[in-house]
Each structure stands twice: as C-alpha cells, then as structure tokens.
Amino acid sequence: MRNSPLAGLLLALFAAQAPAAKAQSAIAADLWRVAAGTLVVPAALATDGSAALWTPAYAIPGEGPGLRAGVEAIHAPADEGVTGAVASLAFHPRGAWTLSAVWGRLEVGDLVRTETSPEALGSIPAYAQVVSVGVARSFARAGVTVGIAARALDGRLDEHGSTRWAADAGVAYSARHWRLGATTHFFDPSSASAISGASYSVGAEYRTSVSDLWGTPALFAVRYGFALAHGEDPAHLLTAGVTLAGLFELDAGAAREGTAGTAVWRSRMGAAVTAGRYRVYIGRDGGVNGFDATYRFGLAATLR
Numbered sequence: 001m002r003n004s005p006l007a008g009l010l011l012a013l014f015a016a017q018a019p020a021a022k023a024q025s026a027i028a029a030d031l032w033r034v035a036a037g038t039l040v041v042p043a044a045l046a047t048d049g050s051a052a053l054w055t056p057a058y059a060i061p062g063e064g065p066g067l068r069a070g071v072e073a074i075h076a077p078a079d080e081g082v083t084g085a086v087a088s089l090a091f092h093p094r095g096a097w098t099l100s101a102v103w104g105r106l107e108v109g110d111l112v113r114t115e116t117s118p119e120a121l122g123s124i125p126a127y128a129q130v131v132s133v134g135v136a137r138s139f140a141r142a143g144v145t146v147g148i149a150a151r152a153l154d155g156r157l158d159e160h161g162s163t164r165w166a167a168d169a170g171v172a173y174s175a176r177h178w179r180l181g182a183t184t185h186f187f188d189p190s191s192a193s194a195i196s197g198a199s200y201s202v203g204a205e206y207r208t209s210v211s212d213l214w215g216t217p218a219l220f221a222v223r224y225g226f227a228l229a230h231g232e233d234p235a236h237l238l239t240a241g242v243t244l245a246g247l248f249e250l251d252a253g254a255a256r257e258g259t260a261g262t263a264v265w266r267s268r269m270g271a272a273v274t275a276g277r278y279r280v281y282i283g284r285d286g287g288v289n290g291f292d293a294t295y296r297f298g299l300a301a302t303l304r
Contacts, residue, residue, distance in 0.1 A: 029128070029153060029155075029185075029186040029197025029198065029199075030197055031082075031106050031108070031127075031128040031155070032104075032106065032128055032130065032186070033199075033229075034074070034076065034082055034106065034285075034294055035074050035084060035086070035104075035106060035294075035296065036054070037255070037266065037268075037285035037294055038074065038268075038270075038283035038284065038285045038294055038295065038296035039054065039268075039283060039296075040239050040241070040251040040252075040253065040268050040269065040270035040283055041203065041205070041223055041225070041239065041251075042181065042201060042202070042203025042204075042205075042223060042224070042225025042226075042227075042237055043055060043183060043185065043201045043203070043225070043227070044057075044170065044172070044181030044182050044183040044201050044202055044203040044225070045172065045179055045181045045203040045204075045205055045223065045225075046058070048070065048072075048272075048279075048281055048298055048300060049068075049069075049070020049071065049072055049086070049088055049279075049281075049298045049299065049300035050070060050072050050086045050088050050102065050104070050298070051088075052088055052090060052100035052101075052102050052132065052134055052149070053086060053088065053102045053104060053130070053132060054183070054185065055147070055168075055170040055172070055181060055183040056100075056134045056135075056136060056147030056148050056149035056168050056169060056170040056183065057136055057145045057146055057147040057170030057171050057172040057181060057183060058090065058098065058100060058134075058136055058145070058147060058170075058172075059092065059096075059098040059136045059137075059138045059145045059147075060090055060091075060092035060098050060302065062304070064094070064304060065092060065093055065094055065304065066091075066092040066302060066303065066304045067089075067090070067091050067092070067302070067303045067304075068088075068089070068090040068091075068092075068300060068301065068302045068303070069087075069088070069089050069090075069300070069301050069303075070086075070087070070088045070089075070298060070299065070300040070301075071085070071086070071087050071088075071298065071299055072085065072086040072087075072296055072297065072298040072299075073085055073296070073297045073298075074086070074106065074294065074295070074296050075294070075295050075297075076292065076293070076294040076295070077292040077293070081108050081109040082106060082107070082108055082109075082294065083106070083107055083109065084104065084105055084106035084107060085104065085105060086102065086103070086104040087102070087103050087104070088100065088101065088102045088103075089101050089102075096137050096138045096139065096140070097135060097136070097137050097138075098135070098136045098137075098138070098147075099133075099134070099135055100132075100133070100134045100135070100136070100149070101132065101133050101134075102130070102131070102132040102133075102134075103129075103130070103131050103132075104129065104130050105127060105128070105129045105130075106127060106128045106129075107126065107127040108126040108127065124157075125156050125157075126156065126157050127155070127156055128153070128154070128155045129153075129154040129155070130151055130152065130153050130154070131151065131152045131154075132149050132150070132151040132152075133149065133150055134147055134148060134149030134150070134168075135147060135148060135149075136148075136170075142173075143173055143174045143175055144171065144172070144173050145171070145172045145173075145174075146169075146170070146171045146172075147169070147170050147171075148167070148168065148169050148170075149167070149168045149169075149170075150165065150166075150167055151165065151166040151167070151168065151186065152164075152165055152166075153165075153166055153186055153197075164188055165188065165190075166186045166187055166188045166198070167187060167188075167189065168183065168184045168185060168186070168187055169183070169184055169187075170182065170183035170184070171183075177206055177207050177208070177209075178204070178205065178206055178207070179203075179204070179205040179207070180202075180203070180204050180205075181202065181203045181204075182200075182201070182202040182203075183200075183201055183202075184198060184199075184200050185198065185199045185200070185201065186198050186199070187200075197229075197230075198229070198230070199227055199228065199229040200227065200228050200229075201225060201226065201227035201228070202225070202226050202227075203223065203224065203225040203226070203237075204223065204224050204225075205221055205222070205223040205224075206221065206222050206223075207219060207220070207221045208220045208221070213242075213244065216244050216245050217244070217245050217246070218242055218243065218244050218245075219242070219243045219246075220240070220241070220242050220243075221240065221241050221242075221243070221251075222238075222239075222240045223237070223238070223239045223240070223241075223253070224236070224237065224238055225237035225238075232257070232258065233257070233258030233263075234258075235255060235256065235257045235258070236255065236256045237253065237254075237255045237256075237268070238253050238254060238255075239251055239252060239253025239254075239268055240252065240253060241270075246274065247273065247274050247275070248271075248272070248273055248274075249270075249271065249272040249273075249274075249281075250270075250271050251268075251269065251270040251271070252267070252268065252269045252270075253267075253268050254266065254267055254268065255267075255268055266285060266286045266287060267284075267285075267286030268283070268284070268285060268286070269283070269284040269286075270282065270283040270284070277301055277302050277303060277304075278299065278300070278301050279299070279300045279301075279302075280298070280299050281296075281297075281298045281299075281300075282295065282296065282297050282298070283295070283296040283298075284296075
C-alpha cells in the first residue's frame with residue numbers, strides 16, 4: 001500500500017514542533033487548509049453550505065424565519081490520501097439573528113506502520129475534526145453582519161492527539177456592488193501564534209449590475225482575498241465569475257502562497273447550479289508542491 005506524501009509531511013511537521021499536544025493542534029488546523037484551498041471566494045466572503053465554518057459572520061439572506069442545511073464531501077487523489085466531510089445547519093428565527101452549527105472531519109489515509117521490513121504492521125491514524133457553534137447578527141440598514149463562533153478542534157497523528165478550543169469572530173459588509181469581509185480562523189487566545197495554527201483573512205468582491213449576455217441576464221464579479229498565517233508569507237487570491245439568470249455560476253482564478261520566500265501558484269475553479277431552494281456546487285484546487293488536485297462537492301438547501 002502506498003503511503004500518502006501529505007501524511008509524511010504532517011509527520012515531519014509534528015517531529016519539528018513541541019510540546020506534542022500543542023504541535024498536534026497546529027497540524028490539525030493546517031490540515032483544514034486542504035479544504036480551504038477549494039474555496040473560490042475568499043474565506044471571509046464564503047456563502048456555500050459550509051460558510052459558517054470559514055466565517056462566523058454568516059447570516060441566512062432574506063426576511064422571515066429560515067433554515068439552511070448543507071453537506072460537503074472533500075476528496076483528493078491517492079497521492080494525498082485526504083478524504084473528508086462537512087455538515088452544517090443554520091437557523092434564522094424571527095429577527096436579525098442566525099444560529100449555526102458545523103461538524104467536519106478530514107482524514108489522511110494510506111499511512112501504514114512498518115519497522116525493519118516493508119511488511120505493514122497496521123495503519124497510522126491521522127485526522128482533524130472540528131465542531132463549531134456560532135451566532136451572527138445582521139444590521140440590515142447598515143448592510144453589516146457580525147458573528148462569533150466557539151470551536152473545538154480535535155487532531156490526531158499516530159498515538160499523539162489533543163483537543164483545543166478556539167474562538168473566532170467575523171464581520172461582513174454588503175452594498176449594491178460591493179461585499180467586504182474579515183475573519184479569524186481557529187484563533188486560540190490561550191496559545192502563542194506559533195503553535196495555535198490560527199489564520200486571518202480579509203476579502204473584497206465587486207459585482208456589476210445585471211446585463212444581457214447572449215440573451216441571458218448575467219452578473220459578473222471580481223474578488224480579492226488576503227490571508228495570513230504564522231510562519232508563512234501572505235497568501236493572495238484573485239478570482240472572477242459570472243452568474244447566468246441567477247441559476248448557473250462559473251468561477252475561476254488563482255492563489256499565490258509562499259513559505260520562506262518561495263512563491264507557489266495554484267489554480268481555483270468552481271461551478272454551481274441553483275434550482276429552487278437547492279444549490280449544488282463543486283470546487284477544485286489545482287494542487288501545490290507536486291500534489292494533485294483536491295475537489296469539494298456540496299449540496300445546500302434553504303427552507304422557509
């Protein structure tokens with residue numbers, strides 16, 4: 001059985017950090033960045049089924065009570081060996097509040113234990129799991145939404161595992177043509193930034209007015225995202241997209257990341273179809289450092 005290069009990378013990261021429990025917490029947060037790579041929009045502006053995982057400033061749009069449920073599957077080819085799932089539920093009662101709950105898990109497979117011979121002696125568990133509950137409030141007249149979330153981040157690599165708490169906050173602003181947002185991700189005020197695995201991101205989106213494209217109403221958008229994590233150079237994301245008749249969306253762009261002054265580019269692509277209260281979408285991350293692409297498949301439903 002072939003070992004996962006990503007799992008080997010995690011083992012190297014683990015060995016380079018101490019103490020073990022806190023190092024494992026950072027690795028668990030880093031593993032979730034595999035899923036974040038499939039986001040076509042900046043994390044601070046996420047609106048898909050798992051939006052509440054990326055930014056607490058997520059509110060169900062529209063007036064009146066509403067319920068939104070979402071499920072996602074995350075898959076990378078055997079070279080990475082990463083699989084995962086995310087389930088989310090958001091509830092908007094009467095008023096300006098939205099309550100949300102998210103569960104997600106990522107696993108690294110094909111990692112086996114050996115000693116002096118190539119014979120496998122068993123598998124090595126490697127996973128990251130998160131449970132999150134949050135609340136957001138919208139100020140309709142100002143176009144502002146603010147939110148906070150409490151998260152339990154559980155990580156395990158071989159015999160080492162730990163669970164830590166994180167508290168995130170986010171804010172989003174929406175106007176006729178603009179959307180702006182800022183958020184933290186897995187911020188732990190009790191840990192130093194070197195071992196917490198926290199990241200910080202901002203995003204901006206400009207939307208045109210609806211125009212005619214081959215006889216179909218079309219809306220175009222351009223987005224920019226900026227993210228910062230400890231020990232790494234700032235990451236940049238630039239994407240553009242088009243929405244046709246409010247039903248079909250197509251997006252594409254590129255992300256630039258860097259570590260120790262070395263820049264890496266990776267492609268981002270996404271597509272979505274909306275049919276009534278249902279939305280089906282897919283995201284693709286072009287991969288980095290020799291890894292193949294990672295895919296995200298999702299379904300979200302809004303009930304009123």
